[in-house]
Amino acid sequence: MKPFTYVRARTLPHAVDLFADRDDAHFVAGGTNVTDLLKLGVLAASHLIDVTDALPREIETLPDGTTRIGAGVSNAVLAGHRAIRGRYPALAAALLAGASGQIRNAATVGGNLLQRTRCTYFQDVTRPCNKREPGTGCPALAGAHRDLSVIGGSGTCIATHPGDMAVALAMYDAEVEVLHTDGRTTRLPVGELHRLPGDRPDRDTVLAPGEIVTAVHLPDPGPHRSAYRKVRDRQSYAFALVSVAAAVTAGPDGSTVRLAFGSVAPRPWRAGTAEERLRGHALTDELVRAALDAEFAAATPLPGNAFKVEMAKAVGLATVRDLLAGRGENTPDQAHDVPGPAEHRHTPSAPAEGPEGAAG
Amino acid sequence: MPSETTTHLRLAINGQLREVDVDNRTTLLDLLREQLALTGTKKGCDHGQCGACTVLLDGERALSCLRLAVTLTDEEVTTIEGLCGPQGQLSALQVSFVAHDALQCGYCTPGQVCSAVGALREAGRGWPSRVTPGLAHDVDPDTLSRVEIAERLSGNLCRCGAYPRIVDAVRAVLRTGDTATPPTQAETETGEQSR
Ligand SMILES: Cc1cc2nc3c(=O)[nH]c(=O)nc-3n(C[C@H](O)[C@H](O)[C@H](O)COP(=O)(O)OP(=O)(O)OC[C@H]3O[C@@H](n4cnc5c(N)ncnc54)[C@H](O)[C@@H]3O)c2cc1C
Ligand code: SF4
Ligand code: FES
Ligand code: FES
Numbered sequence: 001m002k003p004f005t006y007v008r009a010r011t012l013p014h015a016v017d018l019f020a021d022r023d024d025a026h027f028v029a030g031g032t033n034v035t036d037l038l039k040l041g042v043l044a045a046s047h048l049i050d051v052t053d054a055l056p057r058e059i060e061t062l063p064d065g066t067t068r069i070g071a072g073v074s075n076a077v078l079a080g081h082r083a084i085r086g087r088y089p090a091l092a093a094a095l096l097a098g099a100s101g102q103i104r105n106a107a108t109v110g111g112n113l114l115q116r117t118r119c120t121y122f123q124d125v126t127r128p129c130n131k132r133e134p135g136t137g138c139p140a141l142a143g144a145h146r147d148l149s150v151i152g153g154s155g156t157c158i159a160t161h162p163g164d165m166a167v168a169l170a171m172y173d174a175e176v177e178v179l180h181t182d183g184r185t186t187r188l189p190v191g192e193l194h195r196l197p198g199d200r201p202d203r204d205t206v207l208a209p210g211e212i213v214t215a216v217h218l219p220d221p222g223p224h225r226s227a228y229r230k231v232r233d234r235q236s237y238a239f240a241l242v243s244v245a246a247a248v249t250a251g252p253d254g255s256t257v258r259l260a261f262g263s264v265a266p267r268p269w270r271a272g273t274a275e276e277r278l279r280g281h282a283l284t285d286e287l288v289r290a291a292l293d294a295e296f297a298a299a300t301p302l303p304g305n306a307f308k309v310e311m312a313k314a315v316g317l318a319t320v321r322d323l324l325a326g327r328g329e330n331t332p333d334q335a336h337d338v339p340g341p342a343e344h345r346h347t348p349s350a351p352a353e354g355p356e357g358a359a360g
Numbered sequence: 361m362p363s364e365t366t367t368h369l370r371l372a373i374n375g376q377l378r379e380v381d382v383d384n385r386t387t388l389l390d391l392l393r394e395q396l397a398l399t400g401t402k403k404g405c406d407h408g409q410c411g412a413c414t415v416l417l418d419g420e421r422a423l424s425c426l427r428l429a430v431t432l433t434d435e436e437v438t439t440i441e442g443l444c445g446p447q448g449q450l451s452a453l454q455v456s457f458v459a460h461d462a463l464q465c466g467y468c469t470p471g472q473v474c475s476a477v478g479a480l481r482e483a484g485r486g487w488p489s490r491v492t493p494g495l496a497h498d499v500d501p502d503t504l505s506r507v508e509i510a511e512r513l514s515g516n517l518c519r520c521g522a523y524p525r526i527v528d529a530v531r532a533v534l535r536t537g538d539t540a541t542p543p544t545q546a547e548t549e550t551g552e553q554s555r
Contacts, residue, residue: 003365006384006430032426035387036407048384050431076420080487085495096490100515101479102414102423236490236514329495 001038005047009054012179012212019210020181022047027212029055029072030106032099033115041125042116042132055110056215059084065220071110071177071213075165076101078109088218089329090226090245094168094262097230100237110213113166113176113193114205117159118239120144130156131201138201141302147241150301150308152265157201158302160263161194162239167262168228169216170270171245177215178207187217191260194267204266224249227328229319230262231311239263242311248323253280257288257320261312271295271316283324285317292316367430373398374442382429389413389424392439400440400470404517411516414471414478415439421478423515440470443477452533453477462529464520472516476530479512502534 009015019025026045028034029052037043055072059081062068067087069078078084079095099107121127121139128136138157140148149158175187193205207213226247232238243262248255257278259271277291292313299309322328365385371378373396380395389406392398392415404412406425413425416438443451450458453473463469486498491511499508509527518526 001385004384005364006367006428008433028428028431031428031431032408032423035426035428038385039406048428052431076482076487080482080485082496082498085488089495092488092495093490096488096495100411101482101512102411102421102475102515103408103426105420105478106422106426236511331496 001041002044002046004038004045006050007047008050008052012051012054012214013183015049015051015054015212016179016181016183016210018049022049025049025210027051029108029111030074031111032103032106033111037116037123040123042123051110051212052108055108055212061087067218068177069109069216069218071108071215073109074105075099075107075109075112076104078165079104087331088168088172088221088226089331090171090228090247091165091168091218093226093228093329094164094230094243094245097228097240097243098164109165109216112163113169113190113213113216114207115161115163116204118162119148119159122159131159131197131204134200134202144304145302146304147239147263148302148305149265150305150312151269151296151299152196152267153300154197154199154201156199157197157266159197159201159266161204161265161267162263163268164228164230164240164243164262166190166194167243167260167268168245169218170268171226171247171258171260172221173219173258175217176213177217179212179214181208181210185214190216191268191270196266221247221331222249223331225323225326225328225330227319227323229315231315242308242315244312244315244319246316246319246323246328248320248328255283255324257283257323259316259320261316264308264312274316283320285321288317288320289313369429369432371429371432371437372434373437374439375436384428384430386429387425388415388422388427388429388432388437391429392424392437398439398441402467402470404468404471409517410468410471411475412468412471414474414516416442416474416478419478419481421475438474440474443473451477453530456529456532457526460525460529460532462525463518463522468516468518468520468522472513472518472526475513475516476526479509480530480534483508483512504531504534506531 025047028048028050056070057072058070060068061083075095079092085092121129122131130138149160169190174190176193177187179185224247228245230240230243232240240263245260247258261269274291274295296309301309366381366383368381392401402412404410408423408426414421415424417435483501488495488499489511491507506527509530
């Protein structure tokens, strides 16, 4: 690790100024990823700007039913928060499925979104890696890629976004609030924060250097039933091989399904194609299966991770089936059970609450 | 002597004020072990993957290997050494670990104990875990199941595989409701006797 200077930003404008003053500066929040990458030599910052004191730490339910989560809120506090557990259960479940109690205490919302890939070559500076050192090659393509992307990758990089929280956020149509270096604040959908690698795998996200994630905004989810399911090599304290965040909302024209997959792509993979195919139809196993086949038709897996395509479809189907059968977490204001395939046709008068516009 | 890349720190550690100059690269773990001779906290992996280095920051469990010392401000640091009473009496959880033979080599134990203290505090707030049915409801910290305890301590690996007894030890203190404070002399003796 090379020596670095360290400074704490007092406010967000202060953080922006501090960044503008220095070359080779890097933000740190909970530090659980930054510290590790500094030790591994993957990150070689000469100046660390600690944004902990500058980031908002509130979880606010706004009058319009939306929720604003400060980027400095810890993963543990977010998962424990009653309004989050009650109104966005799949988000709480995703957070609780991530890392360990100790890490969730330190990890922030902003840092979790911007954590780097766990690709083993990326973390090993003795190996080439296009993401770490553009143009050096991607040993994962012909090497260890079991954990890596099956969809959305490119011939230069197949790293995944490895996190859990972002998958649930994408499913709930959350937006990320970003402070730009010129002082403007904008918002973008969580699903558009992470880039697909194309020929610039070194750029994980659409953020420019010095831009700060200040908050996450969640729409009012309405009554729904949801689940977060994570498949991994051991039951706890491991990254996902495949995960899915799913929600079913009852409506006058049948149930609406929202689905996002984790650890299959460079970004949380919102299953817009599958959702579209399911809209307005009685949700039979056959239909869900066909919708998931359509979603993953564009998958380009490699020999070592082809199983993840089938795994994602199987976990997606099982999760939707469970939700339709009344299993999973209900939001407390869910007045009625979401009708399953059988009762569906006979009970058209379920609560008339549709989801927010589904992003692709 | 502080320079651009070193920092003078004033830290409250186990109830004592400590002043040190640290290279900004130093983790809290290395500071404790190498500069402050608090070697109770262990280094297993140094990458956040084992939990051996767990300490308490303002009572919340944290991995000291993933925390740069320079980032600490006014948090109170408690290590395994700080869980004992002034005369070195073991805390209830430590006594319970001894009583339940919840260790073999003992290398993971300081981290397990600190993690358990933090986990019970989290449960005391009603926080659910991954295995809690019904996330909307608060958990009852006094009736945590074995599965709940195992999940809440999943961030602490034990290469000796003492897991079942670690869960026993933690479950036993739930009933006493006394997790972080030193036990009475009588409790200490009970712990000693059943070893
Ligand atoms: C053993 C282990 C297991 C893990 N398992 C899981 C898991 O199962 N699921 C999971 O989701 N995660 C897992 N993690 C990852 C962990 O959740 C992340 O390290 C953590 O969320 C990062 O948050 P942080 O606040 O510590 O980020 P930091 O380390 O402080 O920062 C991470 C990155 O984000 C940047 N950054 C931080 N905040 C901001 C901001 N507000 N604006 C702009 N840039 C910012 C930093 O510059 C840095 O590049 C695991 C980690 C470990 C070590
Ligand atoms: S998959 Fe991406 S991160 Fe992994 S070695 Fe290839 S270029 Fe690097
Ligand atoms: S030494 Fe810190 S988690 Fe292993
Ligand atoms: S007792 Fe030996 S590692 Fe746990």
